[in-house]
Amino acid sequence: MSLTVADRLDIGQLSQRYAWALDHGDYEGFADCFVASDGCVEIRSGQGDSSGVEKHQGRVRLMEFARKHYETTKLQLKHIICSELFEEVSPGLAHYKAQFICFRPGRRD
Numbered sequence: 001m002s003l004t005v006a007d008r009l010d011i012g013q014l015s016q017r018y019a020w021a022l023d024h025g026d027y028e029g030f031a032d033c034f035v036a037s038d039g040c041v042e043i044r045s046g047q048g049d050s051s052g053v054e055k056h057q058g059r060v061r062l063m064e065f066a067r068k069h070y071e072t073t074k075l076q077l078k079h080i081i082c083s084e085l086f087e088e089v090s091p092g093l094a095h096y097k098a099q100f101i102c103f104r105p106g107r108r109d
Contacts, residue, residue, distance in 0.1 A: 008086050011096050017029065018030065021066065022070070025066075027067050031063045040058075076105075078105055079101065080103065081101075082098065084098045085097040085098065
């Protein structure tokens, strides 16, 4: 069975909750976006290991990442989600990829 429109909307809504929680300091809400206890987020930001990938895996590390992000930005960063890609891996399992673009509202430089 392939991904339905409802599946895609549900996954897209989850990414919106992810960005909202991250941008507004809801650390537990951010970690709740990952169903598995060993959920992982990979950030490609030019920091992290030699590949430029920063990994945060497991609920505690996800919450630490969200806290650090929020304390560093204090509501000054917002995320725009685009270029969403949905790929069914097997029945009941899908991979989701998207670009999360950060911007600072009100800045002109």
